[in-house]
Amino acid sequence: MSVLLETSLGDIVIDLEVEACPKTCENFLKLCKVYYYNLHAFFNVSKDFLAQAGDPSATGTGGESIWSLIASRQGTKAPRYFTPEFVPRLKHKEKGTVSMAVAPGLEDGTKGGCGSQFFVTLGDNIDYLDGKHAVFGHVVEGLDTLDKLNDVFVDQEGRPFKDVRIRHVEILEDPFPDPEGLVVPDSIPTRPPDNSTRIAEDEDPLATLPEEEAEALRRKKAAQASALTLEMVGDLPFANVRPPENVLFVCKLNPVTRDEDLELIFSRFGTIMSCQVIRDKRTGDSLQYAFIEFDKREEAEQGYFKMQNVLVDDRRIWVDFSQSVSRLNDGKWSNDAKMGPRKSRGGFAGRDDLEETRRYRAGSGGGRGSYDMVFDVPGDKPRKRKSRSRSPRREKERERESDRRRSPARNYHRDRDSRRSRSRDRYDRDRDSRQRR
Structure with missing residues (x-):
């Protein structure tokens, strides 16, 4: 009983231990049948250790068993996990061992167990995983794909910088009958279930466009930036406007x-x-x-x-x-x-x-550039300053002070002429008084 995983790095064929782990294999096969694993990402890759997938949120906290999935679609409740099947003879000895990840119990009373997350070992003799995670299959074809998966670049949390996804899952043989309430979707998913911001699995970060296409793209971006600038200064009503065709x-x-x-x-x-x-x-x-x-x-x-x-x-x-x-x-x-x-x-x-x-x-004012400000408070009117009455004498003093501040050179000459005029008048008065004497 085998399953073919078509990944972005190559194909992987997994041979399942249906006799030793019937419940685990049934859960895995039925999840594959409803396209649950399609477009899932390998969200945790540790070199020479393991590569983990099966979480639709790609965070390590999601996923559920097929029975819980059926119950949620029918509007009923069922345990999220099922009891793991540990078989003493199935150990993590060889590279390519496939195991179900066992979730620990939570403080709210939720029991731990196996859901949908699984991992594939990338090294030999990882014996400290025995008894902690349930082995249910082995990779029989696609070891070169595991080598590529082992060499991907990851961040501090083990998430590959460039997404590695399961593009499609093909069941080669399924000996188990479908559980009651299982509904196979009419179409295969076309969008990943997680909101990934990584490099897409079909994108080449080192690829360069031809010179003509790169120049056309540069001109397009420059035109968009220019249009945004013209919108800001008011020459365009908005940046994405097009000339009328009529x-x-x-x-x-x-x-x-x-x-x-x-x-x-x-x-x-x-x-x-x-x-x-x-x-x-x-x-x-x-x-x-x-x-x-x-x-x-x-x-x-x-x-x-x-x-x-x-x-x-x-x-x-x-x-x-x-x-x-x-x-x-x-x-x-x-x-x-x-x-x-x-x-x-x-x-x-x-x-x-x-x-x-x-x-x-x-806007409400109409005309060019009369846009309403989005932070205006409705009904809020600007306050008017009260005008103070000033006396004529104070007004004249303010005018003289303002004139003096506006033109110091002109005020200096004006004051100098005034001083000379006063001195001349004083001299004339003194002369007249001396003559009278």
């Missing part, structure tokens, strides 16, 4: 071309929501480019294909899809533009996945 950018226009002219020319492709020639903010002169918004993307595509290099007012225009998102931010293409008729559509910028972001960013 807006055309038209350039190389004749300065005399008006909004009405373009709208009349492009209206044959569909309903135009807005058509605007961008003009200088100060002079009002045409900047010779415009934005045309259609109701549907297909209509914009027709305008793009049909109007390329078409002669309009003695100028061959250039048509492309717009890359601007300024209208998504403040509702217009330029500061002094008037918005044309626009029909309300679902979502934000024609995208339903951005609607929630728009509602969060919109």
